[in-house]
Amino acid sequence: MxxxxxxxxxxxxGYLDLDGDGERSPYPAGFGLDFRRIWVLLRRNALIIAGIVTVAAIIGLIATLLMQPTYIAEASVQIEQETDRVLESQSVEPVAAYQDADRFLQTQTDILRSRAMSRRVAQALNLLDANSFFEAMGTEPPEEIPGMTLQQAKRDAVVDLLLENLLISLPQDSRLVTIGFRSPNPRLAARIANTYATEFIRSNLERKFESSSYARDFLSKQLAETKARLEQSEREVNAYARQAGLIRTEDDVEGGSGQQSVTSASLVQLNAAANDAIAARIAAEQKWRSVERTPALSIPDVLANQAIQGLLQQRSERTAALQQELERHRESHPTVLQLRAQIGEVNSQIDTLAAGIRSSIYNQYQSALLRERSLIAEVGQSKGARLAEQDRGVRFNILAREADTNRTLYDGLLQRFKEVSAAAGISSNNISIVDEAEQPTEPDSPKLPLNLALSILIGLAAALGIVFIREQLDxxxxxxxxxxxxxxxxxxxxxxxxxxxxxxxxxxxxxxxxxxxxxxxxxxxxxxxxxxxxxxxxxxxxxxxxxxxxxxxxxxxxxxxxxxxxxxxxxxxxxxxxxxxxxxxxxxxxxxxxxxxxxxxxxxxxxxxxxxxxxxxxxxxxxxxxxxxxxxxxxxxxxxxxxxxxxxxxxxxxxxxxxxxxxxxxxxxxxxxxxxxxxxxxxxxxxxxxxxxxxxxxxxxxxxxxxxxxxxxxxxxxxxxxxxxxxxx
CATH class of the missing domain: 3.40.50.300 (P-loop containing nucleotide triphosphate hydrolases)
Structure with missing residues (x-):
């Protein structure tokens, strides 16, 4: 051979047998990229590639020139979770926690994207019944749809068109929302963007007002009912005192008691004191039972303590400092250890103060209990001498306490009604406009460099595909x-x-x-x-x-x-x-x-x-x-x-x-x-x-x-x- x-x-x-004749094919078995061969193919077909890319670029250029230019106008609004507090309590709406800030802001942007908001904007600009909006947006008005009037179809089309061209942007770690609108008419784009911002603020205020209006109506009804009960209880107290022959001084009336003699007056005073002690003990016991198994930092008295608030502030500052140090150093770093020790010391102080406050609540409860028992014992000792007078005063005291309860409830409702009424008149808002949309001077699209680049890339891909097919067939x-x-x-x-x-x-x-x-x-x-x-x-x-x-x-x-x-x-x-x-x-x-x-x-x-x-x-x-x-x-x-x-x-x-x-x-x-x-x-x-x-x-x-x-x-x-x-x- x-x-x-x-x-x-x-x-x-090492070559593939594609023909079945025992001879190797042009391509090695398991072959990879042969850059030399690729370069040869590209050089051989350079004119074809250049021609296709040139044609694609020309098509992209012509298409770009034939496209209708569109403009984007942008307005920005700042969204806060809480407004400035003019009154101690000026809102009946729940305030979102700061840990839930992302969900709160996302909810606000979803409101901006809602059909209801777009419908408000359309109504504010009188777009629902006019064909000029469709002409300005470069679209045709809708035709009548079966089962829907032409006016309804047109209004739905206006809302859909607004939503299609609405651009809402919320950067991460920011409360500044950008409201943009895209339109072939730059003036219309700026008007709609600004209207979205103002209608968003107006809608927010209306929701606050509606919620406070409902609260006022509810409080007004409760206040009327409580007032009627208070008047009835006071009339019953006076009627019983007149019937029993109980003579009350001005102080007695305010204290809710009345006596016929010094003995009865003393009994009444002791009885009133005992009742007060019982109420105080009940209140102290309820307070103690409510905090007995409650975590220390969840007790209102602990949280209201100025020292505790100061220590919590120190712990937050040291915890933030520790997080910053952990980003730069390891756990064993002296600064990290020192901060952890400081946090531990602050936690110890907080626990000590909280335990002291809890103990004081318990002591108050024990003191009220002892006082109650002491007064009850004194009343019991004087019971025989003043039993007749006490029998007449028991009913009076019950009626007096009921009147006092109604009066306290009435005063609370009246105070809350005044606060809600005052808050309803304050136009405080947690949303404010930062930048108003201005009429854009340059179109956002079409972008000639981008379109040309895409056309060239598409042309290059098509050219390479054609060259590949041509080489496979050649x-x-x-x-x-x-x-x-x-x-x-x-x-x-x-x-x-x-x-x-x-x-x-x-x-x-x-x-x-x-x-x-x-x-x-x-x-x-x-x-x-x-x-x-x-x-x-x-x-x-x-x-x-x-x-x-x-x-x-x-x-x-x-x-x-x-x-x-x-x-x-x-x-x-x-x-x-x-x-x-x-x-x-x-x-x-x-x-x-x-x-x-x-x-x-x-x-x-x-x-x-x-x-x-x-x-x-x-x-x-x-x-x-x-x-x-x-x-x-x-x-x-x-x-x-x-x-x-x-x-x-x-x-x-x-x-x-x-x-x-x-x-x-x-x-x-x-x-x-x-x-x-x-x-x-x-x-x-x-x-x-x-x-x-x-x-x-x-x-x-x-x-x-x-x-x-x-x-x-x-x-x-x-x-x-x-x-x-x-x-x-």
Whole structure:
């Protein structure tokens, strides 16, 4: 087996077999990105890419110029959770906790995006029933929808249009909300943005007023009922005192008691004191029971303590400082440890003070309990002497306490009613306008640089996709690397394309064509393990690819090395070698195949030393039968015995059987492919036919190669490839 075929076989390792013919595909198995090949493809298709990108940029430019410009006007409002307190308690609405600030702010932005807010804006600007708004927004008014009047459809369309072009922005860690509106009319955009801000504030005030109005109505009803009960209880007290004959002084009336004598007065005083003690004990007990199992920092008295508030403030400051230190230092850092110790000390002080306050509440309860028991004991001791008077005073005291209770409830409701009424008249608001929207002077869209950039990117992506598809569909043999990847064959030589006939340049030993064929000759000398094959068949897949010129150049090149060479023209259909050599096509191969004439009679000397020639002879009626007979192998064997090299110029493969027959007889086959003309499918099919005839393909000669058009790495050599030394600087 020849070196060429061996290298071709070994080159299949690690490649995908896509054709199912045992030959490697153009792409290695498990291949990755080949940046060199990508660069070659981009350079080869540079004009296509540039054209597509240019067209995309022009389309983007035209589309941008045809777009209607839109403007965005922005107003900003500040939203606070609480307003300035003019009164001690001026709002009946619950105040959101500061830990819930994000949800509160998100709720406010959702209110801004609500349909109700857009409907308020539309009503404020008289947009619901006018078609001018649709004209200003560059849209058509809606048509009547089944089940809905035209007016309803128009109002819904106005609200939808407002919501579609409303832009609400709430930056993180900020209470400043930006209200933007997009419109083709800059003046309208500014008006709508400002109206959204003012209507948002007005809506907030209305909600506050409505909630306080409901509270006032409720308090007014409760106040009237409590007042009636108070008047009734006071009338009952007076009626009972008159009926029982109890005479009360002014102080007695205010104290809710009345006596007939000093004894009864003393009993009443003791009884009143006992009642007060009971009430005080009940209040103290209730207070103690309410805080007995309550965490210290949840007790109102603890939280109201100035010292506790100061310590809580210190703990918050030290905790904040500790968090800052932890962001910069580790747990073991002295500053972190010191802050933790300080926080622990503050917590200890808070716990101590809180425990003291809890203990004082308990002591108050015990004191009230002792006082109650003491007064009850004194009343019990005086009970026998003053029992009659006490019986008359019990009913009076009950009625008096009921009147006092009603009076206390009435006073509380009256005070709260006054506060709510006063708060309703104060227009305090937690939302304020920071910046009003101004009429924009420049459109926000379309943005020409952005659109052009996107158009260029889209064009580039489309161009790359087209180039990729084009390259996948393009199986032309353009460059030497295509011979290796697409044909799975060895490149023996690269013959450059020239303006004149290549055969004319063979006479100049320093011409690019001569240098290229010299390189081919050298490759053939080492193409097999034994060196130069005894006989070489030169063919191609189709006509006019340069096989005859290549045959002559190989023969002449070997003859110049001093080898005895014979050149045979086996193209019995369209012979041309005798024309290249300037010899007559007399007695030739067809005569030798159809007669018993000796081989020496057909051998002709040429103008080249050591080179003999056997012409094709007359064109026979059936070249395939002549070449397939027993005579032709004998002629080749006889020439191999008499000459150092036998060069056979054969017909192209095409769809005929001539070339495979000759290739099976010759020791080696040189396959000629014209650059940019030969295609992978047809060329591989031709080479497969030769291999099926047991031909040993030495390699491929790429003819008419123009490095400027190939787009391959060979183009890096420029136009002076194979021209080193032709001129001096």
């Amino acid at each position: 020849s070196i060429g075929s061996t290298s071709a076989e070994s080159g299949r390792n 199986d032309a043999i353009r460059a030497p690397e295509d011979v290796e990847t697409k044909l799975s064959a060895t490149t023996l030589g690269i013959i450059p394309a020239v303006d004149e006939r290549p055969i004319d340049q063979l006479s100049d030993p320093r011409s690019p064509v001569s240098e290229a064929y010299n390189a081919l000759r050298t490759a053939l000398l080492y193409s097999t393990s034994e060196g130069l094959p005894a006989s070489m068949f030169v063919t191609s897949s189709q006509a006019s690819e340069g096989k005859s010129t290549t045959s002559l150049a190989i023969a002449v090149g070997l003859a110049k090395l001093g080898k005895k060479v014979v050149l045979i023209d086996t193209d019995l259909r369209r012979p041309a070698m005798h024309i290249l050599l300037g010899l007559p096509n007399g007695l030739g191969l067809s005569d030798l195949l159809t007669s018993t004439q000796s081989l020496s009679a057909a051998l002709r000397p040429t103008s080249h030393e050591n080179l003999s020639f056997v012409s094709s002879g007359p064109v026979p009626p059936s070249p395939t039968e002549l070449l397939g007979g027993m005579r032709f192998p004998e002629i080749v064997a006889e020439l191999e015995a008499d000459f150092d090299a036998v060069v056979i110029d054969g017909p192209p493969v095409l769809g005929l059987a001539d070339a495979p027959i000759v290739a099976g007889i010759a020791a080696g086959t040189v396959f000629v492919v014209e650059a940019n003309r030969g295609h992978r499918g047809g060329t591989k099919s031709a080479m497969r036919r030769l291999r099926s005839a047991r031909a040993s393909i030495l390699g491929v000669v790429l003819t008419k190669f123009d490095n400027r058009k190939a787009g391959s790495d060979y183009g890096n050599y420029g136009n002076d490839y194979y021209s080193y030394g032709h001129h001096q600087d």
